[in-house]
Each structure stands twice: as C-alpha cells, then as structure tokens.
Amino acid sequence: MTSGFGLDHLPYGVFSPPGGPPRVGVRVEDDVVDVSGIRPELGAATLNPFMALGRAVWEEVRAEITAAVEVDRLPRHELAGVELHLPIEVGDYVDFYASEHHASNVGRIFRPDQAPLLPNWKHLPVGYHGRAGTVVPSSTGIVRPCGQRKAPNDEAPTFGPTRRLDIEAELGFVVGTPSRLGSRVSTAAFADHTFGVVGLNDWSARDIQAWEYVPLGPFLGKSFATSISHWVTPLAALAAAWVDLPGQDPEPLDYLQVTGPAGLEVDVEVVLNGEVVARPPYSSMYWAPAQMLAHLTVNGASVRTGDLWASGTISGPERGQRGSFLELSWGGREPFVAGGLERTFLEDGDEVTLRYAAPGVLGGRITLGEVTGRILPADLPEA
Amino acid sequence: MTSGFGLDHLPYGVFSPPGGPPRVGVRVEDDVVDVSGIRPELGAATLNPFMALGRAVWEEVRAEITAAVEVDRLPRHELAGVELHLPIEVGDYVDFYASEHHASNVGRIFRPDQAPLLPNWKHLPVGYHGRAGTVVPSSTGIVRPCGQRKAPNDEAPTFGPTRRLDIEAELGFVVGTPSRLGSRVSTAAFADHTFGVVGLNDWSARDIQAWEYVPLGPFLGKSFATSISHWVTPLAALAAAWVDLPGQDPEPLDYLQVTGPAGLEVDVEVVLNGEVVARPPYSSMYWAPAQMLAHLTVNGASVRTGDLWASGTISGPERGQRGSFLELSWGGREPFVAGGLERTFLEDGDEVTLRYAAPGVLGGRITLGEVTGRILPADLPEA
Numbered sequence: 001m002t003s004g005f006g007l008d009h010l011p012y013g014v015f016s017p018p019g020g021p022p023r024v025g026v027r028v029e030d031d032v033v034d035v036s037g038i039r040p041e042l043g044a045a046t047l048n049p050f051m052a053l054g055r056a057v058w059e060e061v062r063a064e065i066t067a068a069v070e071v072d073r074l075p076r077h078e079l080a081g082v083e084l085h086l087p088i089e090v091g092d093y094v095d096f097y098a099s100e101h102h103a104s105n106v107g108r109i110f111r112p113d114q115a116p117l118l119p120n121w122k123h124l125p126v127g128y129h130g131r132a133g134t135v136v137p138s139s140t141g142i143v144r145p146c147g148q149r150k151a152p153n154d155e156a157p158t159f160g161p162t163r164r165l166d167i168e169a170e171l172g173f174v175v176g177t178p179s180r181l182g183s184r185v186s187t188a189a190f191a192d193h194t195f196g197v198v199g200l201n202d203w204s205a206r207d208i209q210a211w212e213y214v215p216l217g218p219f220l221g222k223s224f225a226t227s228i229s230h231w232v233t234p235l236a237a238l239a240a241a242w243v244d245l246p247g248q249d250p251e252p253l254d255y256l257q258v259t260g261p262a263g264l265e266v267d268v269e270v271v272l273n274g275e276v277v278a279r280p281p282y283s284s285m286y287w288a289p290a291q292m293l294a295h296l297t298v299n300g301a302s303v304r305t306g307d308l309w310a311s312g313t314i315s316g317p318e319r320g321q322r323g324s325f326l327e328l329s330w331g332g333r334e335p336f337v338a339g340g341l342e343r344t345f346l347e348d349g350d351e352v353t354l355r356y357a358a359p360g361v362l363g364g365r366i367t368l369g370e371v372t373g374r375i376l377p378a379d380l381p382e383a
Numbered sequence: 384m385t386s387g388f389g390l391d392h393l394p395y396g397v398f399s400p401p402g403g404p405p406r407v408g409v410r411v412e413d414d415v416v417d418v419s420g421i422r423p424e425l426g427a428a429t430l431n432p433f434m435a436l437g438r439a440v441w442e443e444v445r446a447e448i449t450a451a452v453e454v455d456r457l458p459r460h461e462l463a464g465v466e467l468h469l470p471i472e473v474g475d476y477v478d479f480y481a482s483e484h485h486a487s488n489v490g491r492i493f494r495p496d497q498a499p500l501l502p503n504w505k506h507l508p509v510g511y512h513g514r515a516g517t518v519v520p521s522s523t524g525i526v527r528p529c530g531q532r533k534a535p536n537d538e539a540p541t542f543g544p545t546r547r548l549d550i551e552a553e554l555g556f557v558v559g560t561p562s563r564l565g566s567r568v569s570t571a572a573f574a575d576h577t578f579g580v581v582g583l584n585d586w587s588a589r590d591i592q593a594w595e596y597v598p599l600g601p602f603l604g605k606s607f608a609t610s611i612s613h614w615v616t617p618l619a620a621l622a623a624a625w626v627d628l629p630g631q632d633p634e635p636l637d638y639l640q641v642t643g644p645a646g647l648e649v650d651v652e653v654v655l656n657g658e659v660v661a662r663p664p665y666s667s668m669y670w671a672p673a674q675m676l677a678h679l680t681v682n683g684a685s686v687r688t689g690d691l692w693a694s695g696t697i698s699g700p701e702r703g704q705r706g707s708f709l710e711l712s713w714g715g716r717e718p719f720v721a722g723g724l725e726r727t728f729l730e731d732g733d734e735v736t737l738r739y740a741a742p743g744v745l746g747g748r749i750t751l752g753e754v755t756g757r758i759l760p761a762d763l764p765e766a
Contacts, residue, residue: 092516097599118597123540124531128599129512129606133475133687134564143565145682148507148636157506159636181517181608182526182762208682214501216480216511217600220682223512225564253531253542299528299591299603300762304516379565379683 003029004367007066008360011231011369012047012196014085017077022085024050025077026065027231027369032082034075035065046089047232051176051195052305058176058195062236084230086137087198088174091304093135093226094296095170095202095312096127098287100246102315102323109331110210122250125287125295127309130202131223135308138229138371142203144348144378145224149207161378162205164332165346168313169270169280169323169354172200172228173289175307182300187258190290191235193303199229199356199371200310206326206345228308229369237366241265241358243283252291255298262288264358266368268314270323271353272338280314280323348377386412387750390449391743394614394752395430395579397468400460405468407433408460409448410614410752415465417458418448429472430615434559434578435688441559441578445619467613469520470581471557474687476518476609477679478553478585478695479510481670483629485698485706492714493593505633508670508678510692513585514606518691521612521754525586527731527761528607532590544761545588547715548729551696552653552663552706552737555583555611556672558690565683570641573673574618576686582612582739582754583693589709589728611691612752620749624648624741626666635674638681645671647741649751651697653706654736655721663697663706665739731760 005011005027015025015032022045023036036042038061041049050061068074097103100117103126107116120126144165150157176195179185185193202222209221242261251257266282292309313323322328325345328336335342346352352375356368388394388410398408398415405428406419419425421444424432433444451457480486483500486509490499503509527548533540559578562568568576585605592604625644634640649665675692696706705711708728711719718725729735739751 092514094602095599120531120533120540120594120597123533124595126595126599126602128602129514131475131512131684132515133690134684136564143683147682148503150503150506156633157503157636159638181519205682211503212507212509213598213600214503215596215600216478216509217596217598219477219509219511220678220684223679223684224682250539253540255542295603296606299530299588299607300526301514301517301603301606307516 004357004365005029007069008362008364009233009237009366010062010065011233011237012087013230013232014046014087015082016085017082028069030079031076032079033069034077037074038064045085047087048089048306051174054177055192058234059236062234084137086135087230087232088308089306090132090135091307093130093132094127094309095130096125096287096292096310097312098125098285098292099312099315100286101284101317102313102327105315105322105327109326123252125292127292127296128217130226134223135226135228138227138369138373140225140227140373141376142225142373143376145205145208146378147205147208147220148211150211157211162208163345164206165375166204166206166325167270167352168202168204169268170200170202170310170313171266171282172198172308172310174198174232175303176305178305179297179303181302184300185293185297185303187256187290187294190293193293194235194289196232196234197238197368198232199354199369201227201352201354201371201373202310203227227371227373229371231369233368237361238264238358240361245288246284246286248286255294256291258288258290262290264289266356266358268323269355271355273351275338277336277338278320278322278328280321281316282314284316285311285314346375348375350375387740387748388412390452391745391747392616392620392749393445393448394616394620395470396613396615397429397470398465399468400465411452413462414459415462416452417460420457421447428468430470431472431689434557437560438575441617442619445617467520469518470613470615471691472689473515473518474690476513476515477510477692478513479508479670479675479693480695481508481668481675482695482698483669484667484700485696485710488698488705488710492709506635508675510675510679511600513609517606518609518611521610521752521756523608523610523756524759525608525756526759528588528591529761530588530591530603531594533594540594545591546728547589548758549587549589549708550653550735551585551587552651553583553585553693553696554649554665555581555691555693557581557615558686559688561688562680562686564685567683568676568680568686570639570673570677573676576676577618577672579615579617580621580751581615582737582752584610584735584737584754584756585693586610610754610756612754614752616749616751620744621647621741623744628671629667629669631669638677639674641671641673645673647672649739649741651706652738654738656734658721660719660721661703661705661711663704664699665697667699668694668697729758731758733758
C-alpha cells in the first residue's frame with residue numbers, strides 16, 4: 001500500500017479518541033497511533049510542549065515511535081473514529097510572498113503598466129504578519145467574509161460579502177525551538193529551529209484586500225481564516241526532498257546566503273469540488289524556507305515555539321501551475337473551466353482541497369496533510 | 384498628593400514581591416497592592432485569566448478592590464521593591480493608523496507630489512498586524528535593529544544598523560472578552576470586550592520600513608520591539624475621559640457608526656532624555672477605538688483575551704504635537720532642538736518616555752502607565 005503515510009513519514013497531529021481528551025498522535029496509513037505514552041509532553045492538547053524540547057529530542061522520539069510502530073506496540077485508532085484538532089497553538093503567523101511567478105502574475109494583473117516585480121522583491125523575501133487567532137484546522141467551514149469593497153469606477157465603497165473570494169495554495173513552516181529577542185537565526189540553523197511543515201490555504205477576499213491594502217498591507221482581506229492541515233510533517237521526513245533553488249540573481253546579501261540544496265520538491269494539487277484545477281510545484285519557489293526564517297529574525301525579532309510562517313502562494317511558470325484563482329482566471333477576466341463550468345472566484349458551497357506530495361526517505365512518496373475547506377454563505381444579506 | 388494613581392485609577396499590573404512568584408497587583412500612589420487574594424484568577428502570572436471573566440466580574444472586582452484599599456486591608460509593597468512584568472499575554476497585535484494629522488504628515492513627507500491621504504483613509508481605519516511575540520514591558524532596553532536599507536539614490540540595498548530609528552507614541556487597547564469566529568463586535572459592544580488601555584511605543588526603523596513595505600506593509604521595520612506600560616488602566620477609570628470625535632466626513636458606513644462621545648481625552652507627553660519634545664493630544668484622533676474594534680472584526684475575525692490593538696501614532700495639528708521623530712524632524716530634513724542639540728532620529732543611549740494623563744472620575748487627573756525605553760547599540764559593527 002502506498003498511502004503516503006508509511007514509516008517514512010509519521011506526521012504528528014492532535015486527536016481525541018472516543019470519549020477521551022486530546023493528545024498527540026502520529027498518522028500511519030489510515031490510522032492514528034496514540035504516542036502520548038512516549039513522553040509526558042505528548043499527552044498535551046497541542047504539539048507545542050513537545051516541539052519546545054528541541055531537535056535532539058525530536059530525533060530521539062521519532063526513532064522510538066518508528067520502532068514502536070514496527071512492532072505495533074502503541075494504541076491505534078481508525079482515523080474515521082477520532083476527532084482531529086488544530087495541531088499547534090500558533091504564536092505569530094507570518095506570510096511570505098516567495099514565488100517569483102506568483103508575485104509577477106499579481107504585478108501584471110494589478111499594475112499592468114509597471115514592471116511586474118517591485119524593486120525590493122529580489123533583494124529580500126517580502127512578508128507581513130497575519131492573524132494567528134484565526135488559523136483553523138482543515139475541514140473548518142469558511143464563512144464568506146463581509147467588508148468594504150470599492151471597484152475602481154465606484155464612487156464610494158459599499159459594504160457586503162466579498163465577490164472575489166480566493167485561495168492561496170501555500171506551505172507552512174512551524175517553529176519548534178525558540179530564539180532569544182535580540183538574536184538572529186542564521187540560514188544554517190534552519191533545521192535546529194524548524195519542527196515541521198503543514199499544508200496551508202491562505203483564504204483571501206481580493207476585493208476587500210484591493211481597497212484596504214495601501215499603505216500598510218493586507219488586513220481584513222486575509223484575517224477571517226487561514227486553514228492548515230491536521231498533520232505536521234517533521235522535517236526529518238523531508239530529508240530526501242531538498243533540491244537546489246531555481247537560482248537567485250542578484251546574489252542575496254550575506255545573511256541570506258545558503259549552501260547546498262535549500263529548496264523543496266513538494267508537488268501540490270489544487271482540487272476544486274473533486275477536480276484538480278492546478279498543480280503548483282514548490283520547487284519553483286524563488287526564496288528558500290531557511291532564507292525566510294533568517295530574514296524574519298535578522299532585526300533581532302525572536303521566534304517562539306508554535307510560530308508559523310507560510311511561503312506565500314505557490315505558482316509555477318505555466319498556467320496550470322498557478323496556486324490562486326486570481327491567477328488561474330487572470331483577475332477574473334479569463335475564466336477557467338472546472339466541473340464543466342466557467343469559473344473565476346469561489347462560490348458558496350465550493351470545496352477546495354490542497355494536496356501535497358514529496359519524495360520520502362525510503363525512495364517512495366509521502367503525502368503531506370491535506371487542507372480542505374468548504375465555503376459557507378455570508379451571515380448577512382448583501383446590501 | 385496628586386500622583387494620578389489614587390482610588391479613581393487602580394490600574395492592574397503583574398509583579399513579583401521579593402522572593403515570591405508573579406501575581407496581579409494594583410498600583411496605588413507609589414505602592415503595589417497585592418490583589419491576588421481577591422479571586423484565584425488574580426494569582427496568575429498574567430492578567431489574561433482575570434480579563435477572560437468578563438465585564439460584570441471586572442466591575443465587581445474593582446468595587447471590592449476599592450473598598451479593600453480604602454481600609455488598607457490588602458498586602459502593600461513599595462513599587463521600588465518589586466519586579467514588574469509584561470502584564471498581558473498578547474494574542475494578536477494590530478496597529479492602526481487613526482490620526483489624520485499623522486497620516487497626512489507621513490503622506491506629505493513620503494509622497495510630496497500626491498494627495499496627503501490615500502483614497503481609503505477616511506472610509507476605514509487602516510491597520511495591519513504586528514508581531515505579538517516582541518511586545519515588551521516598559522524599561523526593556525531596545526537594541527538598535529539591523530536590516531536592509533536602500534536610499535533612493537543607492538544602487539543596491541546594504542545591510543547594517545538602522546540609521547533612522549524612531550518612536551511612535553500610541554495608546555494600546557487590550558481585549559478582555561473574546562468573540563466567536565464568524566461573528567462581529569459592534570461599536571456599541573466596545574466596552575463589553577475591551578478590558579483597558581496601555582501606553583504603547585511602536586519603535587520603528589524608518590529606513591528598513593521604507594525599503595521593505597511595498598506591497599505588503601511594514602514588517603522588520605517594526606517587528607524588533609513594541610513597548611507597553613506595566614499598568615493596564617481599566618476602562619472604568621476612563622469614564623470621564625470620553626469626548627466627541629473631531630468629526631468624520633464622509634459619514635462612515637453603518638458598521639462604523641458611533642453614538643455619543645467616542646473619542647478619548649488623553650494628553651500625551653513625549654520625553655527625550657528628560658525633556659518634553661512633543662505633547663500629542665489623543666482627542667485629535669480621527670477614528671474611535673470602538674470603530675477600530677468593529678472594523679477589525681467585521682469580516683468575522685475573532686478576538687481573543689489578551690489581543691492588543693494600538694491607535695497608531697498620535698499627532699495633533701501643531702508641530703509640537705507630533706508623536707514621531709519622523710514628523711518632528713520632517714523626515715530628517717528639519718532637525719528640532721532637544722538637550723541643546725539639533726536632533727532628527729534616535730541615537731544610542733537616548734531614552735524615550737511616553738507619559739499619558741486623562742480626566743479621572745473624581746474630578747482630578749489620572750496618570751496612565753508610562754512607557755520608557757533606552758536605545759542600546761546594534762550587536763554588529765556597521766559594514
């Protein structure tokens with residue numbers, strides 16, 4: 001069986017068995033293995049206490065769990081019979097903008113008369129803080145948000161449900177080991193601080209965002225919800241997935257230098273109502289995860305256990321590799337076909353699932369935790 | 384004695400008595416009254432468990448503490464003999480931009496050829512998420528941050544300590560009662576959700592900010608540190624400080640409507656190395672705190688106990704009322720005099736203190752918790 005959840009993967013999540021309190025489990029095939037007996041910290045309702053123990057313990061525990069699963073020594077529950085929770089308590093949430101293809105597409109759509117990339121883009125991984133308190137686990141329904149929208153030709157803004165609800169297919173990175181305020185995390189220390197990877201959908205209301213975002217960036221166009229997978233893939237399970245970056249020109253400043261393969265081969269699928277509508281390749285990302293963490297902390301900002309940063313929308317060079325509906329429909333002007341219909345942005349009832357696959361350490365493929373969400377109607381009638 | 388910390392104030396903080404663990408205290412004159420015996424939640428190391436109890440309990444406990452302090456029934460420590468801590472565990476931190484004078488000044492300084500306010504500014508309180516994990520208590524030393532800076536005429540960015548380190552004199556508002564994801568907090572429900580007010584200094588590295596902030600907003604130019612006062616003034620102590628807003632034109636959309644006095648009379652002093660260099664009046668702010676909270680949640684985003692939002696720089700219409708050095712020195716081009724010297728941005732060793740005073744409910748004045756910080760040299764030599 002090649003579920004992508006074999007011994008070469010063992011992602012962590014938080015689950016409640018029937019009638020029991022939340023605790024840490026590891027997914028094996030279509031079961032959840034209860035690992036809470038291995039370390040007291042794994043009996044907690046989030047991964048944070050375990051993640052705070054640091055890299056040496058992560059490796060030790062992974063070896064113990066592997067051995068225990070091989071001899072079937074730990075309690076095992078069918079996935080369908082347990083409740084899954086948000087796996088981490090999110091500290092700060094930062095969203096980057098690390099795909100050159102995505103940033104260029106957005107530039108061409110919104111600023112057709114200018115260079116597609118702004119002058120800073122190739123010098124630093126552009127990013128901003130998002131709302132940590134509205135990070136929700138996969139399967140949470142997404143209520144269509146309301147807000148102010150103003151089309152260029154409208155005289156004044158109006159209030160109502162977003163008409164341009166979108167996804168952003170991203171990868172998220174979870175901090176395990178904290179850093180001290182006033183210190184920085186070098187690119188070489190990436191794996192000491194990063195516990196693992198989640199699938200992430202940065203739901204976006206494009207009309208709200210377009211009106212609000214100058215000059216301080218996205219706010220309500222993003223803050224209503226960000227979905228992450230139930231499963232956190234430990235970095236160790238991605239050891240065979242590292243690949244060279246596509247290439248950086250100009251050469252980045254010293255603190256952003258990386259040696260060796262710093263990109264990740266993760267193949268993403270964007271699934272709309274059961275149909276694959278895009279296949280963004282993470283390997284096409286311009287900036288490396290290690291560069292994002294180094295940049296995030298180069299001013300002395302500390303990271304905490306549970307901090308989450310996301311890559312930004314993953315888009316490849318081809319049309320079928322775009323990780324947002326904004327790009328797939330070119331700003332709504334060039335609908336794409338899905339389910340036999342012309343589509344631009346999300347309709348109520350739509351379900352979007354992001355799937356992720358990567359090379360595993362045993363030569364096969366692993367399947368990262370998927371992220372799914374269905375659009376629920378706005379709470380209030382449109383004015 | 385008129386310290387501003389009488390029975391009409393009673394702000395909350397977290398302190399450790401000599402040899403004892405952290406707990407909640409209330410400041411009375413130059414003492415800290417240990418209130419941890421009043422409710423179990425007040426024995427915690429942050430105000431969050433108490434703030435989560437809701438407005439009815441806040442009022443009940445305030446009455447109990449007032450009665451107990453009047454008869455001197457609670458343990459009392461000299462302020463100088465205790466250790467003060469960060470009073471809240473910050474959930475999400477949002478920074479607004481609610482002063483018309485500040486936003487206009489910044490527009491004139493950075494975009495002299497355009498209208499000083501961007502088109503959205505009078506329709507919604509512009510804001511963005513900042514870094515919660517680097518909110519520090521008053522008196523924490525501020526290490527000059529490093530980062531990428533690029534002056535307009537430089538060919539490429541360089542890395543090094545900021546050359547344009549600045550303050551932003553703000554008020555912070557602390558959420559007590561949480562809201563549910565998918566619901567919104569009306570302007571009328573402001574006092575049900577808002578526990579109190581802190582002094583706040585949004586330290587800013589203007590050169591880092593100017594280079595990084597397009598198109599997703601400020602990031603490393605702000606995330607190195609945000610200082611708040613040790614003392615949280617409960618909303619009840621500001622009951623006599625409400626004043627009418629200066630006036631809003633155009634009329635805001637329905638969800639931003641307020642009735643009655645929605646502004647606050649709080650007089651701020653910016654003190655540089657012991658000398659008052661500006662006196663920003665909070666009453667000149669365009670957007671009300673209740674409007675900021677209503678806007679923040681209108682898309683269904685939830686708030687959590689401990690969430691913090693700030694007003695943005697408080698600047699009045701006059702030159703001596705500007706709440707940042709960027710404005711006081713007009714982008715560094717018109718130095719101001721302090722300590723007998725021409726000054727623009729912050730130098731190593733400078734100490735900045737923000738002081739706040741407001742009308743109290745007994746006819747006198749209360750002094751909100753001050754925020755102070757000294758600039759420490761950058762960790763690395765300038766390239």
